[in-house]
Amino acid sequence: MHTKVFGFAGYSGAGKTTLIEQLIPLLAADGLRVSLVKHTHHGFDIDKPGKDSWRFRKAGAQEVMLAGAQRWALMHELSNQAEPVLADLLGHMSACDVVLVEGFRSVEIPKMEVYRPSTGHAMIHPVFPNVVAVASDAAIDVPAHLPLLDLNDVPAIAGFVKRFLDIA
Template sequence: MKLIGLAGWSGAGKTTLLTRLLPCLARRGIGVSTLKHAHHRFDVDQPGKDSWKHREAGAQQVLVASGQRWALMTELRGAPEPDLRFLLGRMSPVDLVIIEGFKRDTHPKIEVHRAENGKPWLHPEDPQIMAVASDVRPQVDLPWARLDEAEAVADLVLRFAADAAAWRG
């Protein structure tokens, strides 16, 4: 699998960009999965549902399946948060995995930056940033695409997606 990250501060537009990128890549015949880091306590389950009751009763894993999708929920129950390599190893093979978040991890990334947020650029401190998608041109010699031009960002994604086997994390 090839992989590339979208890294940036909260509010930079990573999710918006990603949801615009996915159809661009699909039109090019690229099979894509995503891996999203959640910064806040999150839950895919809902109180009162059977699967929620199973977890609340102490199940370490609950797999919910239907004719449309399946989801496996694993309770950490005090265990450390799994690292990026572990999580990638749980994914089915596809052409490309786009990682949203995990900005401090070591993997090839495209920085997503929005000037109005007033946050600093990540690329001066992160040598894994291969390109920038932003509403302003960075003052460095990195490939750049406008944040609102999803097809141009798709070109960057495909240009800098790295083979997972060659990735040094």
């Protein structure tokens, strides 16, 4: 897959989801087709107990697809299989210009660290070498090779992502 991939990583409460939510329309306004993969450490379910699709999964279906006039969704039960790696998940996605990735901090893709000192967490870039920039809501010290962007200046962050991926 030749789609450009760019990640956002940081601790819970840093603002990753809000930032990505604000980035998507800016990138789309430039004519880019944007998709997203979000990793969660918590179990999740997009299905409702008692609904047909839930009943099919509980009955043992490995995959259940819901399809309608506005969207379709495919749910795949892992059962006892290992959690899929990002590359495998990307292989299931339709063609687009850029896939934004939330989480997957240890995966070797370029990523921006989203950091708020007020959360009390340490920064992640010393541990995860694929961090190529830091976005923060405070003036903080970062190594000289890492650009520091204002977390509240979403157009500047969008510009950085486009330049970094050479899709400007």
